[in-house]
Amino acid sequence: xxxxxxxxxxxxxxxxxxxxxxxxxxxxxxxxxxxxxxxxxxxxxxxxxxxxxxxxxxxxxxxxxxxxxxxxxxxxxxxxxxxxxxxxxxxxxxxxxxxxxxxxxxxxxxxxxxxxxxxxxxxxxxxxxxxxxxxxxxxxxxxxxxxxxxxxxxxxxxxxxxxxxxxxxxxxxxxxxxxxxxxxxxxxxxxxxxxxxxxxxxxxx
Numbered sequence: 001x002x003x004x005x006x007x008x009x010x011x012x013x014x015x016x017x018x019x020x021x022x023x024x025x026x027x028x029x030x031x032x033x034x035x036x037x038x039x040x041x042x043x044x045x046x047x048x049x050x051x052x053x054x055x056x057x058x059x060x061x062x063x064x065x066x067x068x069x070x071x072x073x074x075x076x077x078x079x080x081x082x083x084x085x086x087x088x089x090x091x092x093x094x095x096x097x098x099x100x101x102x103x104x105x106x107x108x109x110x111x112x113x114x115x116x117x118x119x120x121x122x123x124x125x126x127x128x129x130x131x132x133x134x135x136x137x138x139x140x141x142x143x144x145x146x147x148x149x150x151x152x153x154x155x156x157x158x159x160x161x162x163x164x165x166x167x168x169x170x171x172x173x174x175x176x177x178x179x180x181x182x183x184x185x186x187x188x189x190x191x192x193x194x195x196x197x198x199x200x201x202x203x204x205x
Contacts, residue, residue: 014166037088045083052079123162125171132159132187156187163192169199
């Protein structure tokens with residue numbers, strides 16, 4: 001059993017520098033796939049073009065040759081676009097194999113769940129409230145079952161521990177702003193709610 005001197009398992013004491021860096025990283029990730037595809041396709045296209053451009057020139061006199069222009073568009077542009085979209089098609093084929101043939105994403109999702117604290121030991125505010133309400137209902141419906149009472153008390157304590165996080169502070173501050181002042185729920189203490197309201201949330205820096 002943990003003591004007051006031990007850190008909370010869901011402690012939100014994260015270095016501001018580390019959090020700022022990871023926020024910028026998250027922002028970059030939002031367009032990473034599209035940008036990566038464009039950079040990969042354009043880079044490989046320019047690398048392959050010197051080996052294929054002779055097929056689009058007037059000097060091509062053997063094998064597969066293309067005219068200098070098509071509908072007024074220079075063959076050079078058509079060749080570059082053809083190489084680019086061929087590479088994109090290859091990437092899509094690899095993605096199809098990854099998804100439908102080898103199903104590697106199933107193992108990836110399992111690792112994601114294993115590494116996500118909110119699927120293992122931490123609780124999001126909404127899930128925490130549902131769990132606390134369920135535990136309280138079971139306590140009231142089983143007043144003569146000491147084992148059930150003890151287990152539900154443990155769950156309510158578990159919920160109260162998870163209220164000492166930045167995520168809970170965000171939730172309380174948003175409820176206060178957009179609904180009304182959040183009540184001090186039966187499984188929490190006034191100090192927890194006061195800490196949640198006083199915690200500074202910075203997302204725009």
